[in-house]
Amino acid sequence: MDLTELFRLTGRTTIVTGGGSGIGRASARVLASAGARVVVADLDADSAEQVTAEIKEEGGEARAHRVDVADPASVNALVEETAVAYGGLDILVNNAGIMIRRPLAEISYEEFDRVLSVNLKSVLYGCQAAARVMRPGSSIVNTLSTIIDFPTVGTGSYAAAKKGAEALTRTFAVELGPQGIRVNGIAPGWTDSGITRQRGTDGSGRFDQQQFDTLAHKMAAAAPLRMTAEAADSANAVLYLASAASRAVTGQVIRVNAGASMA
Numbered sequence: 001m002d003l004t005e006l007f008r009l010t011g012r013t014t015i016v017t018g019g020g021s022g023i024g025r026a027s028a029r030v031l032a033s034a035g036a037r038v039v040v041a042d043l044d045a046d047s048a049e050q051v052t053a054e055i056k057e058e059g060g061e062a063r064a065h066r067v068d069v070a071d072p073a074s075v076n077a078l079v080e081e082t083a084v085a086y087g088g089l090d091i092l093v094n095n096a097g098i099m100i101r102r103p104l105a106e107i108s109y110e111e112f113d114r115v116l117s118v119n120l121k122s123v124l125y126g127c128q129a130a131a132r133v134m135r136p137g138s139s140i141v142n143t144l145s146t147i148i149d150f151p152t153v154g155t156g157s158y159a160a161a162k163k164g165a166e167a168l169t170r171t172f173a174v175e176l177g178p179q180g181i182r183v184n185g186i187a188p189g190w191t192d193s194g195i196t197r198q199r200g201t202d203g204s205g206r207f208d209q210q211q212f213d214t215l216a217h218k219m220a221a222a223a224p225l226r227m228t229a230e231a232a233d234s235a236n237a238v239l240y241l242a243s244a245a246s247r248a249v250t251g252q253v254i255r256v257n258a259g260a261s262m263a
């Protein structure tokens, strides 16, 4: 058996939302390394361009696309334009996300709405649009979070969104399975990225590496493997779920969190 063939994505068209940073960037690069052509989609057009350039420098095929995943018209345009340009869509990674840390008793309705729009409704928009153009054998991967397994202070809106996205993942898996489309999730634990770096940033926008490292060590100490995951670890799980190696897997969530939570 040729193991590399199992993970090879040559000729497969892929979209990664939030591809300009962190876990999305790592996923875009890993998928491109496996041979996929990757549309790096992000609200931040500059970061999408930068990751596209990185992939091309490594000999991969990529293009940048500015998208706001909270806007269904923007998501539809992303998926439709990609499908027209490349004759279809094989892999969609609904990865873009934000966190607004605020206790539920204090969060404004606008903030709550924003977190749900970017982290939850985006998954609905992405999966719906993809289902219209995907062929049998296609795969959707939604980025959830370890937050689906236990509550923490200040992350209630994020948890509601990610738990909802888990429900969408499982239901889409049931509904799209007969079309040969698989839908799975990854649930990363603490990972060095734009989102977690907010935790080491004070009110004036100054990043405190020591504060960030202290928090990361705390997270590592609480995990059975005594480590925190890197963006590349999540990207490798995305590669598995995108590839033929996982052809019989749907409706599942892979927890990439050093064992910090299990379900």
Ligand SMILES: NC(=O)c1ccc[n+]([C@@H]2O[C@H](COP(=O)([O-])OP(=O)(O)OC[C@H]3O[C@@H](n4cnc5c(N)ncnc54)[C@H](O)[C@@H]3O)[C@@H](O)[C@H]2O)c1
Pocket: 017, 018, 019, 020, 021, 022, 023, 024, 041, 042, 043, 044, 047, 067, 068, 069, 070, 095, 096, 097, 098, 118, 143, 144, 145, 146, 187, 188, 189, 190, 191, 192, 193, 194, 195, 196
């Ligand atoms: N870093 C962690 O510890 C961690 C843990 C669990 C889950 N996650 C999830 O991983 C995913 C990726 O986040 P990350 O940690 O790499 O953070 P990140 O901030 O490095 O990357 C998020 C990317 O999403 C983009 N984005 C934000 N809003 C968008 C919008 N409306 N439309 C399009 N793009 C948008 C940002 O510009 C950014 O490039 C998110 O869904 C996040 O919730 C992260």
